[in-house]
Amino acid sequence: MSEAGVSEQERAEADMLRVSNLEKRFGGIVAVDGASFEIERGTITGLIGPNGAGKSTVFNLITGVYNPDAGRVIFEGEDVTGLRPYQLVDRGLVRTFQISRELSGMTVLENMLLAFDDQLGESLWRTVVPGVRRSIVEQERALLERVWETLELFEIDHLAHEDAANLSGGQRKLLELSRALLTDPEMLLLDEPMAGVNPTLEKKLLERIHELRSQGYTFLLVEHDMDVIMNNCETVIVMHQGRVLSRGSPEEIQADERVIEAYLGGEI
Amino acid sequence: MTRDTPFEPDGGDGPGAFLLNADARPRWLDDVVIIGKATLVVYGLFIGLGLAAGLDFNGIVSTLQQVTLLATSFALVALALNLHWGYTGLFNIGIAGFMAVGAYTMALVTAAPDATFPGLGLPLWIGVLAGLAAAALVGFVVALPALRLRADYFAIVTLAFAEVIRLVYNSSALQEFDLLGVELGTGGGQGMSFPNLRNTVSRRLMYVDGDPTAGPSLVGRPFLAIGDALELSPSVVEGWVYTAVLVVLVAFVFVVITWIGNSPFGRVLKAIREDELAARSLGKNTDRVKIKVFMLGCAFMGLAGMVWQGRRGYVDPNLFLPIITFYIFIALIIGGSGSNTGSVVGALLFAGLLFEGPPFVQRIVDATFDLPRPPTVYDGVIALGDLDPMPLLGYAVGELPNLRFVLFGVVLIALMIYRPDGILGHRNEPASPLDLTKERPPRERDPASPEGGESDE
Numbered sequence: 001m002s003e004a005g006v007s008e009q010e011r012a013e014a015d016m017l018r019v020s021n022l023e024k025r026f027g028g029i030v031a032v033d034g035a036s037f038e039i040e041r042g043t044i045t046g047l048i049g050p051n052g053a054g055k056s057t058v059f060n061l062i063t064g065v066y067n068p069d070a071g072r073v074i075f076e077g078e079d080v081t082g083l084r085p086y087q088l089v090d091r092g093l094v095r096t097f098q099i100s101r102e103l104s105g106m107t108v109l110e111n112m113l114l115a116f117d118d119q120l121g122e123s124l125w126r127t128v129v130p131g132v133r134r135s136i137v138e139q140e141r142a143l144l145e146r147v148w149e150t151l152e153l154f155e156i157d158h159l160a161h162e163d164a165a166n167l168s169g170g171q172r173k174l175l176e177l178s179r180a181l182l183t184d185p186e187m188l189l190l191d192e193p194m195a196g197v198n199p200t201l202e203k204k205l206l207e208r209i210h211e212l213r214s215q216g217y218t219f220l221l222v223e224h225d226m227d228v229i230m231n232n233c234e235t236v237i238v239m240h241q242g243r244v245l246s247r248g249s250p251e252e253i254q255a256d257e258r259v260i261e262a263y264l265g266g267e268i
Numbered sequence: 269m270t271r272d273t274p275f276e277p278d279g280g281d282g283p284g285a286f287l288l289n290a291d292a293r294p295r296w297l298d299d300v301v302i303i304g305k306a307t308l309v310v311y312g313l314f315i316g317l318g319l320a321a322g323l324d325f326n327g328i329v330s331t332l333q334q335v336t337l338l339a340t341s342f343a344l345v346a347l348a349l350n351l352h353w354g355y356t357g358l359f360n361i362g363i364a365g366f367m368a369v370g371a372y373t374m375a376l377v378t379a380a381p382d383a384t385f386p387g388l389g390l391p392l393w394i395g396v397l398a399g400l401a402a403a404a405l406v407g408f409v410v411a412l413p414a415l416r417l418r419a420d421y422f423a424i425v426t427l428a429f430a431e432v433i434r435l436v437y438n439s440s441a442l443q444e445f446d447l448l449g450v451e452l453g454t455g456g457g458q459g460m461s462f463p464n465l466r467n468t469v470s471r472r473l474m475y476v477d478g479d480p481t482a483g484p485s486l487v488g489r490p491f492l493a494i495g496d497a498l499e500l501s502p503s504v505v506e507g508w509v510y511t512a513v514l515v516v517l518v519a520f521v522f523v524v525i526t527w528i529g530n531s532p533f534g535r536v537l538k539a540i541r542e543d544e545l546a547a548r549s550l551g552k553n554t555d556r557v558k559i560k561v562f563m564l565g566c567a568f569m570g571l572a573g574m575v576w577q578g579r580r581g582y583v584d585p586n587l588f589l590p591i592i593t594f595y596i597f598i599a600l601i602i603g604g605s606g607s608n609t610g611s612v613v614g615a616l617l618f619a620g621l622l623f624e625g626p627p628f629v630q631r632i633v634d635a636t637f638d639l640p641r642p643p644t645v646y647d648g649v650i651a652l653g654d655l656d657p658m659p660l661l662g663y664a665v666g667e668l669p670n671l672r673f674v675l676f677g678v679v680l681i682a683l684m685i686y687r688p689d690g691i692l693g694h695r696n697e698p699a700s701p702l703d704l705t706k707e708r709p710p711r712e713r714d715p716a717s718p719e720g721g722e723s724d725e
Contacts, residue, residue: 103542103546104542105538105541110698126533152709161704
């Protein structure tokens with residue numbers, strides 16, 4: 001008994017994220033019906049499934065946008081079920097959105113600077129006390145250097161002064177990803193990061209994601225483009241009707257009859 | 269700076285060159301220039317009209333004082349609203365209520381204990397502090413439940429709350445009441461009296477110990493000297509001193525709100541305005557930020573309630589009708605929401621041209637021409653049949669103070685069509701303590717420039 005308990009704990013520590021028996025109902029519709037899966041540290045995992053399978057709801061449940069009706073979310077061995085989005089970001093769990101949520105009336109620089117956690121100047125009194133204000137200015141200069149580094153890495157530094165509203169779809173995705181990085185995350189949840197991105201930018205985005213993974217970041221992607229999933233993820237999780245239908249390597253998933261049936265709408 | 273220095277179109281580098289070159293001018297100086305221009309427009313108009321009407325010098329100076337007082341009062345509230353609506357996107361249409369809380373709290377704290385409607389009889393400065401605190405506290409109480417609502421429902425809650433506050437002060441139940449054994453009273457619909465803020469403040473500043481017979485104080489001396497030299501009446505000088513205090517208050521609030529806006533905190537405000545979920549997903553506790561900023565704006569609104577509607581040492585519920593809120597919105601829309609300079613310019617133009625202008629024109633026309641004043645518009649229209657436009661014109665002039673409201677509407681519609689962002693709303697106010705527009709990526713920086721020196725290659 002005790003041996004099983006220890007190995008359970010060890011497994012939990014190796015996992016970045018564990019989701020167990022998540023449930024969410026909207027009125028009479030059961031969007032997520034007991035979904036359970038684990039994400040290993042330092043991997044890229046793909047979450048796929050036909051429309052209405054509950055992928056986005058699972059994302060929202062993990063990131064605190066919705067509270068689950070039942071089930072647990074364990075992040076780095078800690079129960080984070082029901083925490084608010086900003087609390088999850090503090091712990092290193094950061095997401096991007098299917099329809100990118102760049103802050104359109106703000107410039108790219110402002111968007112990026114917003115991401116840093118615990119900025120001195122985010123407390124109201126520091127912004128208005130003359131002597132203390134100097135420390136904010138100094139911190140801002142230091143942060144700005146990191147912003148420029150990241151913008152150059154993502155090759156969008158030439159857009160720094162543009163309003164985010166003027167960016168193309170792909171550039172917005174790059175902005176969202178680079179902005180998410182500045183929050184100092186452990187794990188990034190990307191909701192359809194390739195939607196509306198042209199092939200050149202897509203390649204660039206994927207290169208960045210692989211580079212970041214090799215630096216130790218963990219990724220969970222929801223994506224409809226099967227090529228992207230099969231060529232880039234170590235593990236693929238397939239959802240269907242609010243549950244996890246299958247989990248395995250891309251090859252295993254491609255050979256799984258049930259997955260093919262789910263996509264083709266057959267009975268299972 | 270000597271006379272033989274040739275004019276250099278791209279600025280030169282002598283001191284004062286920034287005055288000529290708009291690009292080199294620091295932002296705050298730009299703001300001062302814009303506000304100065306708007307003041308000149310309004311003053312020019314009133315001086316011109318005053319001269320045309322044959323007002324004497326004292327009368328013109330007094331008129332300018334009244335216009336300035338109203339403009340600064342509007343500016344104070346417009347700045348507070350800009351913090352709520354322009355920066356954070358909080359659609360607060362309960363401004364009048366928060367002003368009422370400030371003014372009534374001051375009244376209750378400072379009114380004499382033996383007055384008809386008694387107060388605590390404490391000094392004015394305690395009253396002002398109490399008013400600020402009370403307005404912020406009421407802001408907190410409103411914010412807690414209301415900030416969970418979507419923008420439009422939030423607006424409805426603030427409007428309803430403001431009306432509740434006004435009706436509470438109007439209620440005869442609170443005309444006189446007992447609070448923990450202390451007799452207090454708001455006077456209900458009759459309103460309540462308390463020490464006159466305007467006179468107390470201006471006399472405190474102008475005379476030794478606030479006593480006109482004890483001689484002028486250090487601050488009062490220049491004012492009284494100018495007043496004497498220009499042969500102004502003492503009451504006009506006192507009015508100007510109080511107005512000057514309001515100008516200083518507006519400048520203070522302007523700087524505070526600008527600093528808040530140009531900071532990481534202001535960046536979070538801007539992000540909340542643009543997309544609150546995105547801000548939360550970047551780790552910002554938006555609820556706490558919204559509550560803080562709402563309370564601060566409400567405190568400024570309470571301050572405006574005290575120094576504007578409460579300045580005469582008398583408050584009643586009719587001073588805080590919802591229409592005040594909408595005046596402020598018009599001022600901010602004219603100036604451009606999101607811009608502090610726009611808030612002040614909008615307040616100046618609204619108070620001067622739209623609000624005080626028409627009644628002033630009416631007074632002048634009345635004094636200069638002998639127009640008939642028919643009792644109804646029909647008499648005017650009927651007279652048109654006899655090809656006599658005078659009765660209709662006279663009627664229109666007589667109704668100018670009411671025709672203002674038509675003017676407000678026309679101006680708003682014209683703005684929506686031709687300048688939906690207001691006069692200065694298009695200006696990008698960077699949400700950073702640094703001027704981000706001047707920042708360059710490290711590889712583009714000039715190696716000779718002081719900041720870029722070490723980071724090149």
